[in-house]
Amino acid sequence: MEDSQEFVDVIQETPADNVFIPPSVDPNNIQAGASYSHFSAIPKLLLNAPDDEVVLGVDEAGRGPVLGPMVYAVYYLPKSLHQSLLCDTHHFDDSKVLTPSVRSRLMETLCTSVTDLFESCGWATRVMSARDISAAQLKPVGVYNLNAQAMDATIDLIQSVFNMGVNVKEIYVDTIGQPAPYQARLEKIFPTAKITVAKKADSLYPCVSAASVCAKVTRDAALEVCYDLYIKGENLVESGITPEDGWGSGYPSDARCSNWLKRNKDPLFGWGTECRFSWSTAKELLDAADGIKIRWPAVDDGDDMKMTDFAIYGATSVTRKENRLTDWFGSKVSQTTF
Secondary structure (H helix, E strand, C coil), rough: CCCCCCCCCHHHCCCCCCCCCCCCCCCHHHHHHCEEEEEECCCHHHHCCCCCCEEEEEEEEEECCECCEEEEEEEEEEEEHHHHHHHHCCCCCCCCCCCCCHHHHHHHHHCCCCCHHHHCEEEEEEEEEEHHHHHHHEEEEEEEECHHHHHHHHHHHHHHHHHHHEEEEEEEECCCCCCHCCCCCCCCHHHEEEEEEEEEEEHCCHHHHHHHHHHHHHHHHHHHHHHHHHHHHHHHHHHHCCCCCCCCCCCCCCCCHHHHHHHHCECCCCCCCEEEECHHHHHHHHHCCEEEECCCCHHCCCCCHHHHHHEEEEEHHHHHCHHHHHHHHHHHHHHHHH
């Protein structure tokens, strides 16, 4: 289980009001619970000078939440502009230091044509869906843990930038675990680049700070889009939910998130593709007394059992015993997706 136990600043981690929706947010993939990648075009400055040496930063957002995706991002630009453009002109910093509205504005500037960021910098993201993260962690054989998933996302993004013909000479990465073995592995894969893997790299190297903003705003916007899709698929009058309730930052320590999980739990199926079922927060709620347990058939159970015979209902759900599964199988897809 991967629930984050560290202190989380809920205000900093909650998406800004009217957060900018960047092109890295694909509502169709988000609704389907699918992971996907997005790559910006190579910036005009590098197209005109393809031999310019480039620095590239890597960072992530959303490792600890129980709701929503984890997002990895890379950000690259000419080495000659690394400090002056990102720090002196636009004041990039670790996304956890910047306010949600400042992060959103920086991302909007990056995605707006004719701005200096748009014409000088390239970026890419890997959105790792809650569904795919959990499925990989809950495999009965060959568990694919979160660190391995993160490493593969990092390698794939960097390799894709190389494949685009970008002359990457320096790579800076915010570490997963201990920096030394992580750096050694990347050096073997990308021997032509100088690689630095460090703790707090997002506050030390401007390109990592910028990558952290891309990752965080993409996650913020994805979380908002996911909630909007959930709202559209629900009968709010019947469920008693209002859009203003929200699910907050998606972190277990956020009261809005934990309350949403409790209020919207299906006793049998839990939640939709927005939830990381491999997190202990989700598991404990599903194991609660009002949940429905499944008893798998034994050899001598016969062939005449109904699906509802396998459901073992909690004490508080007895009154719904007769029609719970029947009702669910008759529901609209939109009502069960989120």
